[in-house]
Amino acid sequence: DAKTTQPPSMDCAEGRAANLPCNHSTISGNEYVYWYRQIHSQGPQYIIHGLKNNETNEMASLIITEDRKSSTLILPHATLRDTAVYYCIVSPYMNSGGYQKVTFGTGTKLQVIP
């Protein structure tokens, strides 16, 4: 699986957009980009995933560069409840019957400041 590189920590003012970068320069053609987050002492929560097109859901937007070597997770209006560790992961998309090995690195600790 491709490795990812994320900054260890970031701050964001409450109400502003939080832009979390991720580098995955060795990503291969069949690998998707996934984002999870983990609020302190809880289990990780899936946020969004994408292959090459930008994606948006009710939680966030995912922007993937054209060469797919990096991506940015955008939380459009950060709240204090968004304070968490955010993990960027690349992994093949496994359909029925396949095992999806997901490797969680150390992620980015996002602190939303009042």
Place this chain on the structure above:
Amino acid sequence: DGGITQSPKYLFRKEGQNVTLSCEQNLNHDAMYWYRQDPGQGLRLIYYSQIVNDFQKGDIAEGYSVSREKKESFPLTVTSAQKNPTAFYLCASRSSGLSPEQYFGPGTRLTVT
């Protein structure tokens, strides 16, 4: 509500004792996983199971054992052979359909002294 439950939230054991962590899901998911997380670290895969009565070792299986007798349940036993058992243990499940995301339980924090 559908989800994954892990119990207990906190568990304390003496060194040399085996301990079993519970993981139950009512999401009708086929695949289930156990991860270990140490302070300030990411998650490391211990065991995974894609179907009932089948499971595979992950990256750090030594000192752990699992069973998958029912689709809903995937208990993890931390044996006395595990050298550093104190950690935060997370269970997850995933549908075998097209949905790629894993759903995680709230975790069990195990302390062995």
